[in-house]
Amino acid sequence: MKNDLDLVKKCQNGDKESFGLLYDKYIEKIYSFVYCKTHHKETAEDIVAKVFMKAINKIDTFKEGSGTFQAWLYMIARNTVIDHYRTEKKDANIDDFFDLDSNDDIVRDTDIKIKLEKVEKYLHILKSEQRDILIMRFWQDMSFAEIAQVIGKSEGACKMNLARTLKKLREEMPADMFIYLLLVGGLIR
Amino acid sequence: MKIQEILQEIYKIDDDMKNYEKELEKIIQSFIKEKPEVNIDKDFVIRLKNKLMNQEISPREKTKFSFTMPNFVFAGAGAALMFLLMLPFVVDFSTFNKTNLSQNDSWSARIESLQKNAFGSLSSITNSQDGDEFALNxxxxxxxxxxxxxxxxxxxxxxxxxxxxxxxxxxxxxxxxxxxxxxxxxxxxxxxxxxxxxxxxxxxxxxxxVYKRVRSNAINNILANGISNVGGGLIDTSNFSDIQVNSLNLVETKEFGYSINFNSYDGAISLYKNYQTWPNVNNKCRDEKCFEQNRLSIEDIPSDDKIIAIADSFLGKYGIDTSVYGEAQMQNDWLSYYERAEDKDNYYIPEEIQLIYPLEIEGQTVYNEDGRASGLTVSVDVRNMKVANVNSIRQNEFVSxxxxxxxxxxxxxxxxxxxxxxxxxxxxxxxxxxxxxxxxxxxxxxxxxxxxxxxxxxxxxxxxxxxxxxxxxxxxxxxxxxxxxxxxxxxxxxxxxxxxxxxxxxxxxxxxxxxxxxxDREDEVITEEIDEPAKVENDNE
Incomplete structure (x- = not known):
């Protein structure tokens, strides 16, 4: 299996098929990331389409040695989500769904509302960057090295950010939440 | 396993978090467990791929750039090699291919994370300040x-x-x-x-x-090796050991030439005009009238935009890396004093105007304790409309x-x-x-x-x-x-x-x-009376 860098180099030389292989590899991950931040199927699809269009049009800007292709793609995805909300809501402080006020005209899929029921309110209290790092580390299984490339900061800063997030959640998450988890986890009956 | 992996990564920078390990495990477990299952529409995947495959990808052009070696006079036989070896620290060749989607790789590469409190005590009780009073004082x-x-x-x-x-x-x-x-x-x-x-x-x-600037000894070692045999017949330098080159100066002898000082002890490069090659209108003045006539007036000062453009152009021309600095800020304190002066005609208008490109570490601007931005300083000679000096050109690498x-x-x-x-x-x-x-x-x-x-x-x-x-x-x-x-x-x-x-x-x-x-002199002035000197008697009289 060809690695990402080889495929990118081929793309940069005009080989569309190589980009197709990269697309197949990352479409679901990028869609999952974007959907977690938008909570709406059509919005997520629109943004993901923009992400891959940008990627293919700007593939020549990807530099070897400057990070992984995955991190580069996630960076484009994150920025495209931010642009979407700031343009749509004309508010520079809104980066994704979680920054929306309950008074905003929110379009959202019902099923994700149910799926995130247990943790959503905690995601709301976090800042955009904290939330993204949490999502990328816990749900997307990305390394801190890659997260740092996406966020544009050092690994240390990203780890520090997550440490602060956990401290904040420790203060906010009540004891009964832990008991629920222990029940669900079968550790207590 | 994954939970422990995440925790160990965090403990590396803050091991105090171990005190809450059980709670942190539960928090991480709760989020991992609540990860939403996301189902992507397969038709969407196919539609988008078809659209992408119809896009044309333009083959990448070979990056073309040229770097013109300045016309420097070299101090010694090994100096040419030294200068070329130093280029990677000064010139960022990657800037020749910038686009709007430049990768955010700067800080990942520039900052190494250390354990908590790695720099020891920061208190001034145990660490004296470097001669400066605090803004707190x-x-x-x-x-x-x-x-x-x-x-x-x-x-x-x-x-x-x-x-x-x-x-x-x-x-x-x-x-x-x-x-x-x-x-x-x-x-x-x-x-x-x-x-x-x-x-x-x-x-x-x-x-x-907390960040600490890393001083590299690489320049020292390379330079020392390069000049180990440049005694010129006057001295045998090969008999010296453990040599370090602290400072090296190169000068341009052409008109409007520059002098470059490489200070490896401070890890900084400074660039300033070679005064011998820059015209000085006052050189021929022999009286105050001549100096007065040559003084700049406020009308001679160009706009901020123009001064910034001169500085930006200079930095770009000599490939001085500005990727870690913000936009130029004018240092125009002199202007506020001028505007308040009653006698503006006789107010001294400076010949050089300073700008600062503030250092930005991971999105945060760096300031000195007096509240002024800290970073790359550039002075522009407004009489000749050229950069006069650039200070603090550094290899910006840090530990945190x-x-x-x-x-x-x-x-x-x-x-x-x-x-x-x-x-x-x-x-x-x-x-x-x-x-x-x-x-x-x-x-x-x-x-x-x-x-x-x-x-x-x-x-x-x-x-x-x-x-x-x-x-x-x-x-x-x-x-x-x-x-x-x-x-x-x-x-x-x-x-x-x-x-x-x-x-x-x-x-x-x-x-x-x-x-x-x-x-006003209205109060009595107290003056000391100077006594008459004692008369010295001559014993011989």
């Missing part, structure tokens, strides 16, 4: 406010020494034009009070990253470490309002001029801080979290106080030290020396 600030002392005569008080007081002070005579007019010193003191007038603010987090912060906002406000010199003893029946410095909402910044190593006398440059409070009534207090900002370091051990010093209730604090205003 109000008395020192008011003493050394050079801006106030340089202000126009009719605005800022000047320090004048009467003839009789000048005796014995080493300087001899008096200073300042005011003594010519017969002005005297009048004793009054400025009582400075700080008041926070901004909104309530929160200090989030009780820890944050977590340190505990002060996060009690009330304590911070208490501290800044305890600054000032209200408690200083100044004697009875002394006129006091009360000055209130009003501070507005603070901003989180990084502040430069020097960690002094008493063992070898070196200083290390740190960048610590701090608050930057703007002075609201700067216009009113400018000539007595002179700073637009007040900084407060938040690293706990540093903050605690200065909080203790500032809020302690001393019975007596020594009076600081302050510049004094002038009075």
């Amino acid at each position: 109000e008395s020192a600030r008011s003493i050394t406010n050079a801006d106030a002392l340089e202000a126009s005569d009719d605005i800022a008080p000047k320090q004048v020494i009467r003839t009789e007081e000048a005796v014995g002070l080493g300087g001899g005579g008096t200073m300042g034009a005011d003594t010519v007019s017969g002005k005297m010193i009048a004793p009054y003191y400025n009582e400075i009070e700080y008041v926070y007038t901004g909104d309530d603010f929160d200090l989030e987090g009780d820890e944050d990253l 470490s977590v340190y505990e912060l002060e996060n009690d906002e009330n304590k911070v406000i208490e501290y800044i309002e305890s600054m000032g010199n209200r408690n200083y003893y100044r004697g009875d029946d002394v006129e006091v001029n009360k000055v209130q410095i009003q501070l507005d909402n603070p901003e989180m910044i990084l502040m430069t801080y020097y960690l002094y190593n008493e063992e070898d006398g070196s200083s290390e440059e740190l960048f610590i979290p701090a608050l930057l409070f703007p002075v609201v009534n700067y216009e009113e207090s400018e000539y007595l106080y002179g700073r637009k900002y007040v900084t407060v370091p938040l690293v706990k051990e540093i903050f605690d030290e200065y909080y203790q010093q500032s809020t302690q209730d001393d019975d007596f604090i020594p009076r600081p020396i302050e510049p004094m205003p002038l009075l």
Whole structure:
């Protein structure tokens, strides 16, 4: 299996098929990331389409040695989500769904509302960057090295950010939440 | 397994978190468990792929760039090699292919994370400062406010020494034009009070990253190897061992040439005009009239945009890496003094205007303790419309470490309002001029801080979290106080030290020396009577 860098180099030389292989590899991950931040199927699809269009049009800007292709793609995805909300809501402080006020005209899929029921309110209290790092580390299984490339900061800063997030959640998450988890986890009956 | 992996990564920068391991495990477990299952529409996947495959990808063009070697005169046989070896530290070739989707790789590559408190104690009790007073030290600030002392005569008080007081002070005579007019010193003191007038603010987090600049010895070693045999027949340098090259100077001999100083001890490169090759209109002046005629007028000063464009162009031409700096900020304090001067015709207009490209570490702008931006400084010669000098060209690499912060906002406000010199003893029946410095909402910044190593006398440059409070009534207090900002370091051990010093209730604090205003000569002048010299008797008479 060809690695990402080889495929990118081929793309940069005009080989569309190589980009197709990269697309197949990352479409679901990028869609999952974007959907977690938008909570709406059509919005997520629109943004993901923009992400891959940008990627293919700007593939020549990807530099070897400057990070992984995955991190580069996630960076484009994150920025495209931010642009979407700031343009749509004309508010520079809104980066994704979680920054929306309950008074905003929110379009959202019902099923994700149910799926995130247990943790959503905690995601709301976090800042955009904290939330993204949490999502990328816990749900997307990305390394801190890659997260740092996406966020544009050092690994240390990203780890520090997550440490602060956990401290904040420790203060906010009540004891009964832990008991629920222990029940669900079968550790207590 | 995954949970432990995540925790171990965090413990590397903050091992205190181990105290809460059970709770943290539960939090991480809860989020991992609640990860939503996301189902993507397969039709969408196919549609999008088809659309992408119909896009044309333009093959990448070979990157073309040229680097013109400046016409430098080399100091020695090995110097050419040295200069070429140094180029990677100065020239960022990747900037020739910038696009809007440039990758955010700068900080991942430039910052190495160390364990918590890796730099040891940051307290000045154990680490003396590098000769600078703190912004926290109000008395020192008011003493050394050079801006106030340089202000126009009719605005800022000047320090004048009467003839009789000048005796014995080493300087001899008096200073300042005011003594010519017969002005005297009048004793009054400025009582400075700080008041926070901004909104309530929160200090989030009780820890944050402190950064330390990394000094590289690579330049030293390469240069030393390169010049080990350049004695020129006058000296055999091969017999020296453990050589380091601390400083190297290259000069351009062409018109408007430059001199470049490589200082490997500071890890910085400075560039300034080679004065011998720059025209000086005053060289042929033989009288004051000639100097006066050559002086610049305010109309000669170009717009800020034009000055910035000259600086930007220069930095780009010589490939000076600006990727870690923000946009240029003009340093136009002189202009505010000019605008207040009554005699503008005779006000000295500077020949060089300075700009600063502020250093930005992970999105945070770096400031000095006086509230001025810290970074790459460029001066533009406005007579010749060329860059005159560039200072602090550095290889910007850092290490970071977590340190505990002060996060009690009330304590911070208490501290800044305890600054000032209200408690200083100044004697009875002394006129006091009360000055209130009003501070507005603070901003989180990084502040430069020097960690002094008493063992070898070196200083290390740190960048610590701090608050930057703007002075609201700067216009009113400018000539007595002179700073637009007040900084407060938040690293706990540093903050605690200065909080203790500032809020302690001393019975007596020594009076600081302050510049004094002038009075007309109405009061009696006390003069010393000089006794007749004793007559020496000659024993032989």
